[in-house]
Amino acid sequence: MSLKKPVILITNDDGSTAKGIKVLTNLMMQLGDVVVMAPDGPRSGQSNALTVEKPIRFKKVEDKPGLIRYVCTGTPTDCVKLAFNEILDEKPDLLVSGINHGSNAAINVIYSGTMGAVLEGCENDVPSIGFSISNFDPDADFSEFEPYIIEVTKQVLEHGLPYGLCLNVNSPKANIKGLKIARQCEGHWTQEFAKATDPRGRNYYWLTGHFENHEPEAEDTDEWALANGYVSVVPTKIDLTAHEYIANLKKVLNAK
């Protein structure tokens, strides 16, 4: 047993002033020494986007026992890279991202800035967890979700995670029944744009949409867990290879 507290890096995609990251920071301060590097404004839907066309900056905004906070002009993935390269002397013991205001279940994992940061931590062999709640309210109530966040985090701090694997944890809005290990639900978005006309008469399109669940009956998906009152935990990989299709593809493309 180490007497040294674990170092926990926190980021999110709703920006440094969101309620979700404040709640997560308070929870993590119960478990370790916390470093926050969060975007200086909303970065929802930023996936693993990197800032490449312009430079980024960050500044320290708080420094007290157990907590150092920075804000950054970049994306969630930029935040993690900056913390690893420019702030921390060694790898943190854990990275947590969120709590996101809005679900990152199903295919949303590929769009999510919250989960982008988690994949970035994972790539760097840091145990990494994303936390999200199915509630877009800026004043969302996280109190029922909190004990689950503590419990999952404690287990990951104790057991670690294998290289290349991170966790995508999503909570229903309220009335939580328990924890359920799940897989990413199949589905896609439809009716994705609200079309309107600006004051100069030109059309513009604003992203919206409706999620269509391809397998609403399957009881082992994250969407099912959320719809039935469970906090879902999906073990998530950074290796996107469809290993099971390699042999077939060699035949189809007549290649080695």
Place this chain on the structure above:
Amino acid sequence: MSLKKPVILITNDDGSTAKGIKVLTNLMMQLGDVVVMAPDGPRSGQSNALTVEKPIRFKKVEDKPGLIRYVCTGTPTDCVKLAFNEILDEKPDLLVSGINHGSNAAINVIYSGTMGAVLEGCENDVPSIGFSISNFDPDADFSEFEPYIIEVTKQVLEHGLPYGLCLNVNSPKANIKGLKIARQCEGHWTQEFAKATDPRGRNYYWLTGHFENHEPEAEDTDEWALANGYVSVVPTKIDLTAHEYIANLKKVLNAK
């Protein structure tokens, strides 16, 4: 056999004026009717980012037999969503993205705007392929790669791809020996920022970095294929679930 030509949607992340997308457009016009919806400028490293904080626009810039071209103010993923929702009456027969100026092998698949567009096509059950070359030169020579692009595309048009699976195709710069089916190489980026000081004396950080291959000896990776003169084809999934870890995670978290 259908007498109707296949409809092929093209996008990229280097923007509509890049040489790569012009070459790809000319190649695809040999195989079908082409619709291009490309970003109006560079969107490298945009992953699956969505534009959510502001509206997006697009406009038609060319319309001739076999080719309609649009440019869009959004990300590569936005381009695909707009084409599906606002342009095409039905799903295209194929989506191709690129040709990217720069490799998207290994972990770069999660950062790549080129591959973000491909994952978006895949989610919508459209056979989707990303093409990239290990050459950042804006005037890169794609001529050796071209017959491989035609061959892979023809096979995908003929055989399709299973739901949830797309292809990440990367070419060495020159001296191609053949085609190799591969898996995503393990590795991570290091030394990721160039730090400098602006004219007002404030620090800024610009993304750069060095890719560290974790398994340079493994001969079944995309990085090995590229380093040894092969065009690599990685079958790539939109399901990020680590199915093989679900049972273990149930034990670790004492959950159903």
